[in-house]
Amino acid sequence: MRAIQPVLTAILLIFAIPAPTWAQDRSSEPVYTQESINPGLGALDPPATLETPQSTMEFFLRACEKEDFGRAAHALNLRLMADTSRVDASQLAERLFFVINQELWIDWEALPDRPDGMDDSSPLNGSGPMIGQARKSISIGSVGVDGRDAAIRLQRVTTGDVGETPRWLISAFTVENIDAMYEAHGPGWLNERMPDWAQVRGLGGVMVWQLITMVLTFIIAPFLAWMITWVLRWILRKGRVKTFGVYDALHWPVTFFLAAIMISVVFSGGLSLPGYFATVVDPVVLFSVAATGAWIAMRAMNYVVENIAKRTVRRSHDGDEETQQSILTSITVLRHVLILGIAAIAVGIVLSQLSGFRSIGIALLSSAGALAIIAGIAGHAVLGNLIAGLQIAFTRPFTLGDSVYIEDNYGTIEDITYTYVIVRTWDYRRLVIPIRHFVDHWFENWSLRDPFLTKPSYLYVDYSANIEKVREKFLELVKADDDWAQDRDDPAVLAYEAREESLVVRLTCAAKDPSTAWSLHCRLREKMITWLQEVEGGQWLPRQRVDLGRAETGEQVVSENERNGNVDS
Secondary structure (H helix, E strand, O other): OOOOHHHHHHHHHHHOOOHHHHOOOOOOOOOEEEOOHHHHHHHOOOOOOOHHHHHHHHHHHHHHOOHHHHHHHHEOOOOOOOOOOHHHHHHHHHHHHHHHHOOOOOOOOOOOOOOOOOOOOOOOOOOOOOOOOOOOEEEEEEEEEOOEEEEEEEEEOOOOOOOOOOOEEEEEEHOOOHHHHHHHOOOOOHHOOOHHHHOOHHHOOOOOHHHHHHHHHHHHHHHHHHHHHHHHHHHHHOOOOOOHHHHHHHHHHHHHHHHHHHHHHHHHHHOOOOOOHHHHHHHHHHHHHHHHHHHHHHHHHHHHHHHHHHHHHHHHOOHHHHHHHHHOOOOOHHHHHHHHHHHHHHHHHHHHHHOOOOOHHHHOOOOHHHHHHHHHHHHHHHHOOOHHHHHHHHHHOOOOOOOEEEEEEEEEEEEEEEEEEEEEEEEEEEOEEEEEEHHHHHOEOOOOOOOOOOOEEEEEEEEOOHHHHHHHHHHHHHHHHOOOOOOOOEEEEEEEEEEEOOOOEEEEEOOOHHHHHHHHHHHHHHHHHHHHHHHHHHOOOOOOOOHHHHHHHHHHHHHHHHHHHOOOO
C-alpha cells in the first residue's frame, strides 16, 4: 500500500493541473447555436472564408464589389427569413452593401481577426470590459431607421455538429432590417433617373453624376442665394421700409445661409454619397448651415444692441451720463457672452449630428482624462477672461467712457469684450488689455462714482523766491479760468520739498472731469512758468551757486601741490 500511495498522489496532481489553452474544450467558447445555417443557398465553390469577423466582412464586401451578390449572400444569417430564395438573398446582399457603402465607415483595425472574436490588440492593455474576452456578437455600426438606430452586427454561429467549425455571419436581426434600412438610406430620386454611364463610380467611389452635381451645386447655390437677397434688397429700397437698416446688416449672412441651405437640401434630398465620402462632406455642409445661422443671430443681436438698446438707454437717461455708462457696460458684456453662447450652441448642434464619427469619438473618449487636462490648460485663459468679464459686469469697477490710469498710461475705456478691454489713450493709441488684468492687478479709475479730479502741478524755484507772491499769482490765474470747479475746490500752493539747489512748490486745483483737469493744469503750468521768467528778470528760477572765494583757494592749493610734486601722475 505504501508503494501505491505515491503513484496515486502523482495521478491526482496530473489531473488537478489545468490543461493548456490549446488543449481545452472549445465547446465552452461563446457561440450561437441554430438547427441549420442557410440551407437554401446550397454549397459554395470555392467555399466562403467566414472564420473571423474581419474575414467575413472582407468576403462580403469583395463579392459585392464584383457584383457577385449571390456569393455575398452566404455571409448573411437567414435564420429569421427561412423562405428566402437565392434571388431574394442576392437582393438583400445588394441592398445591405449599398447601405454599408453609403452610411458606414468600417474601422478595420477595431475589427478582430480571430475566430473567438477576442480583441487583444487594444492599447488599453486589458483595461476595457471586453479585452481578453471571447465574443459571439460584434457591432459594425448602426444607421438611423424610423427615429431609432438599427445595428449592423456579426454573429458567431454553429449548428453544433461534431467537428463543425463556427463561422461569423451578419446577424439574423440585421438581415431582417435590411429592407427598412434600404428604404431609409437607399438611392435618391436623382440616382434612380440617371443613365448607366452617369452611374459609373470614379474617385473615392463617387459616381460621375454625383461629382457633376456637387460641382454645379457649389456654383449655382451661392449665385441663386445672391440673386434672392439682391431682389429682396431692391424691394426694400423701393418700398423705403424703415427696417432696411436691419436687412443691410444681415445681407451677407442671409446670403451665405440661403446658399448653405440649398446645398444641404441637395446633399440630403437626392445626392447619396458613399459613406466614407459623406463622412467628410456632410459635416462640412452641416457646419456651414450652423455657422451661417449663428452669424445671422450674432449680427442681429449686434444691430439691436448698437442701434436700439444704446439709443433707448441714452433717451431714457438723458443727462445722466453715469447711469448711461453703467447700463451700456452691462449690455456690452452681456452681448459678448450671448455671442459665445450662440457659437457654443452652433457647435453643439453640429457635433450632435455627426453620427458618422461615433467610433472615432469613442476612441477619443477612451483617453478622456488626458483630453480634459489638455482642454483645461488650453481653455484656462479664455475661461478665466470670460469669468472675469462676468465679474466686472456685476461689480462694475469701470464702465464704458471711464477715464483710467493703468500701466503708466492715461486713457478712456472704449470697448469691453468677454476676453479683453480696449483703452484709448490721450494720444489716440489703443491698448488691448486682457480683462483678467483688471481683476488681478490694481489700476486707477478717475471716473468711478465721481469724475471730479484734483490734479497737482510742480514748480522748481530758487530759494530767493517769494512763495506768498507765487500763491497770489496762481490763485489769480485759477479764478480767471472757466474750467476751474470753483463750487467744489479750494486751490492751494505749498512748499512741497526742499532740495539742494531748488525749492519744489506744489500747485493744486480741480476740474469737473479728468480730461478737463489735465488741460487746465497744462495751461496753468505754462502761465506760471512764463510769469516766473518775467519776475525780477528770472531771478526766481532755479539756479546753481558757486562760492568764488572757495574756488580760488582751491586753485591755489592745487598749484602748490603741483610745485611740490604731490600730485599723482
